[in-house]
Amino acid sequence: MTIRVAMLGCGTVGAQVVRLLEEQAADLAARIGDDVELAGVAVRRPHRHPDVPAHLLTTDATALVESDVDVVVEVIGGIEPARALLGAALRGGKSVVTANKALLAEHAEELFAAAESSGADLYFEAAVAGAIPLLRPMRESLAGDRINRVMGIVNGTTNYILSAMDSSGAGYADTLDEASRLGYAEADPTADVDGYDAASKAAILASIAFHTRVTAADVYREGIAAVTQADIAAARALGRTIKLLAICERVESDGTEAVAVRVHPAMIPRTHPLAGVGGAFNAVFVEADAAGSLMFYGQGAGGAPTASAVLGDLVAVARNRVVGGRGPGESSYAALPVRQISQVDTRYHISLDVADRPGVLSAVASVFAEHDVSIAAVRQQGRTEDASLVIVTHSAPDAALRSTVDKIAGLPVVHDVVSVMRVEGEEP
Ligand SMILES: NC(=O)C1=CN([C@@H]2O[C@H](COP(=O)(O)OP(=O)(O)OC[C@H]3O[C@@H](n4cnc5c(N)ncnc54)[C@H](O)[C@@H]3O)[C@@H](O)[C@H]2O)C=CC1
Ligand SMILES: N[C@@H](CC=O)C(=O)O
Numbered sequence: 148m149t150i151r152v153a154m155l156g157c158g159t160v161g162a163q164v165v166r167l168l169e170e171q172a173a174d175l176a177a178r179i180g181d182d183v184e185l186a187g188v189a190v191r192r193p194h195r196h197p198d199v200p201a202h203l204l205t206t207d208a209t210a211l212v213e214s215d216v217d218v219v220v221e222v223i224g225g226i227e228p229a230r231a232l233l234g235a236a237l238r239g240g241k242s243v244v245t246a247n248k249a250l251l252a253e254h255a256e257e258l259f260a261a262a263e264s265s266g267a268d269l270y271f272e273a274a275v276a277g278a279i280p281l282l283r284p285m286r287e288s289l290a291g292d293r294i295n296r297v298m299g300i301v302n303g304t305t306n307y308i309l310s311a312m313d314s315s316g317a318g319y320a321d322t323l324d325e326a327s328r329l330g331y332a333e334a335d336p337t338a339d340v341d342g343y344d345a346a347s348k349a350a351i352l353a354s355i356a357f358h359t360r361v362t363a364a365d366v367y368r369e370g371i372a373a374v375t376q377a378d379i380a381a382a383r384a385l386g387r388t389i390k391l392l393a394i395c396e397r398v399e400s401d402g403t404e405a406v407a408v409r410v411h412p413a414m415i416p417r418t419h420p421l422a423g424v425g426g427a428f429n430a431v432f433v434e435a436d437a438a439g440s441l442m443f444y445g446q447g448a449g450g451a452p453t454a455s456a457v458l459g460d461l462v463a464v465a466r467n468r469v470v471g472g473r474g475p476g477e478s479s480y481a482a483l484p485v486r487q488i489s490q491v492d493t494r495y496h497i498s499l500d501v502a503d504r505p506g507v508l509s510a511v512a513s514v515f516a517e518h519d520v521s522i523a524a525v526r527q528q529g530r531t532e533d534a535s536l537v538i539v540t541h542s543a544p545d546a547a548l549r550s551t552v553d554k555i556a557g558l559p560v561v562h563d564v565v566s567v568m569r570v571e572g573e574e575p
């Protein structure tokens with residue numbers, strides 16, 4: 148039997164999948180135990196794909212999915228038509244490999260149900276952290292452990308931008324253009340800079356880690372558009388740098404176990420392993436009861452790295468077909484409630500311009516006390532007429548920290564709130 152593969156989309160990732168399929172056909176066949184044949188490539192404009200044999204190109208993705216194929220690889224992106232095409236493929240018993248985190252973060256339930264109905268596979272390693280083997284280790288290798296926390300950098304484009312802003316002071320817009328040119332950014336790069344892409348990935352990670360269905364709408368999200376050079380300078384002054392983090396964690400409130408999932412920029416110590424993760428690289432820490440802390444690191448974006456993950460999944464689903472088995476389906480039995488960020492403990496770094504006169508520090512400190520927020524470190528530096536006051540808090544409910552900042556901003560002695568950013572990593 149030959150495994151016949153339909154490709155949907157042939158852009159940054161798809162072109163590399165087609166190349167690797169062709170270049171490694173003999174090795175792939177040996178590893179799978181059967182030949183793999185590219186049955187067709189659905190594209191929007193065939194003339195733009197001179198590298199793909201013309202007889203394989205089609206603009207009719209639906210017909211290709213309905214044809215005599217075993218596996219459908221989807222690298223179009225977005226919700227429709229990917230959702231309809233993959234639903235039809237899975238219901239028709241075709242295994243699916245997809246890199247589409249936006250789709251999985253919203254419609255995993257129906258896609259897994261379609262896979263279940265026909266006994267097909269749904270694999271999506273490329274959807275989170277590009278080339279890094281992360282989802283399968285979590286779904287399979289750690290299936291006997293209890294994961295408590297997943298934290299890391301899961302968006303290459305924003306990491307590329309923040310790394311450049313930090314190291315060379317490069318401008319935001321130019322760096323974003325460069326990230327798009329290198330094939331890191333989404334078709335609409337606002338999905339990257341506004342944190343939607345990382346939020347989709349966080350939803351997928353949390354769903355797998357906690358055996359609970361978490362969708363993109365459950366994820367608290369802040370992007371990097373508001374991160375300024377002033378924030379970066381404030382971080383540097385404290386030996387910190389700024390990264391866009393995805394954090395998925397078990398939380399307990401009133402004796403009830405729940406999960407909280409958030410994506411936001413955060414200051415981390417320059418000595419933290421995530422601080423050294425530059426460019427489009429991603430890195431994710433997984434903390435589990437028995438395994439302890441595991442770190443996954445590698446290229447999180449780009450055509451060839453992402454194609455590596457797609458090919459790995461293709462081999463896995465093809466092997467399952469050869470032996471007549473299936474990989475794991477959705478595991479959502481724990482069904483834990485999802486907590487809002489307001490109830491989650493975080494820590495803040497707050498940088499203020501204040502009047503340089505006696506009593507200012509105690510006026511500011513009393514607002515913290517009023518909100519039951521404890522201060523971990525204070526640094527005050529006088530200038531001519533005003534002073535710079537930097538405060539780092541201990542952990543407190545995010546809602547209390549926000550109210551504290553709002554009230555401080557209204558104090559007459561506070562001239563300007565220069566920077567407010569959450570802090571992760573070691574206690575200062
Ligand atoms: N570029 C990257 O570094 C990574 C991308 N991904 C995901 O992989 C997927 C593809 O991403 P890219 O290759 O970067 O995007 P891309 O925009 O370069 O490629 C998508 C291709 O699909 C084609 N397309 C759109 N609608 C179509 C339709 N109805 N039928 C056939 N073709 C259609 C487009 O013309 C385009 O060539 C997305 O889901 C993305 O989120 C995942 C990890 C990394
Ligand atoms: N746009 C994404 C691509 C990979 O998922 C990113 O920048 O990480």
Ligand code: NA
Pocket residue numbers: 272273274275276277278279280281282456
């Ligand atoms: Na991956």
